[in-house]
Amino acid sequence: MPKFKKAKTICITSTKGGVGKTTVTLNLAAVYSLLNKKVLIIDLDLYSGGIALSLNANIDKTVFNVVDDMMNNRFRSILDYTTKYNENIDIIPSPKDPRQAMKIESKYIDLLLYNAEIKYDVILIDTTHVLNHLNLTIMDRSYNNLFIITNDAVALKNTKSLIAIFNDNLIDNYKILYNESIDIFRNYFSLFDMKSIIKANIDYTLSKNFYTKSIDNYLIAGKIPFLDTKFQKTHKKDLENLKNMANDLIADTKKKKVKDNV
Secondary structure, three states: OOOOOOOEEEEEEOOOOOOOHHHHHHHHHHHHHHOOOOEEEEEEOOOOOOHHHHOOOOOOOOHHHHHHHHHOOOOOOHHHOOEEOOOOEEEEOOOOOHHHHOOOOHHHHHHHHHHHOOOOOEEEEEEOOOOOHHHHHHHHHOOEEEEEEOOOHHHHHHHHHHHHHHHHOOOOOEEEEEEOOOOOOOOOOOHHHHHHHHOOOOOEEEOHHHOOOOHHHHHHHOOOHHHOHHHHHHOHHHHHHHHHHHHHHOOOOOOOOOOOOO
């Protein structure tokens, strides 16, 4: 039997809202697209997801339709539920109606990912900042987790708690991104202070240079900044850093260690 190459699933999450999860997810997708990877973005911020809106996408089916068809034996192929953004990027958006979100069980998300992983190279999951059962399932299921932090006391305190949960269970499939561009005037803590607070290393930084006043213009037009050639030229260093991060997140050297009998 032929052996399928399994996609690397990356969960982009945080412990506080407003840190730039969706922006990071979209620009990571852009970088993987530039690297000629087939990418699926799944919006599992079920109650307030913004992937479809950010891409100005004409949506037919959502995560709810996938799960509903799985529950009722109508599911055939994951490709029946994706919306194409470009040649390399597909999306499955969050439910249109928040009442549908309440009907989504984590076991079906696991089945969704199983079916998607044989069709794509990389799967990016945008999540809510709420540490609920669904999010924990996604994080455990993912090849790597990207925790986004900002220079904010609440975000740092909550991230410290989340990292402690991972470390207590000897799970190391996570990286930390400091989004310095989300509020360029916020500098309460030094980089050393932030590392001390969360008791972990900061693996990547999205610099203040990434901040742009015209970001809303991209949103209105449904464009991803790093797929725009002009944006690429004016943000060469950030693009190179994002490429390094993208490659690192799917590197085959990554292993997940789990404590015995946990």
